[in-house]
Amino acid sequence: MRFRSKFVAEVRRTLTALGLRACPVCGSERLAFSEWPVLLPVKGAPWPSRPRDKDAGVMYAVAVRCDVCGHVLLFDSECHRAGGPPIVTSLSEAEGDELDEAGPAGTRA
């Protein structure tokens, strides 16, 4: 499972426009946006537990990692999603790119 390439590119553009251009720890501009979601439990344990926590869920976070010092910043993917196709896919990058080029009618992920 990974984020679709187009989605990560959109998040990068948005965060850069908001001012994220350098690592807040070391100042390096070598920031890597990962296509691999970081899953964070929210409002309880999302995995089977006793008693079952019905409010629990999982946040799919976009990780931005500094290549110099390793500092990691996490951003809630839901804040960057404005409808449209699913942002998480099990398709390969090439398969996802093919669907993106096909447009909304070809979107299925």
Ligand SMILES: [Zn+2]
């Ligand atoms: Zn850094």
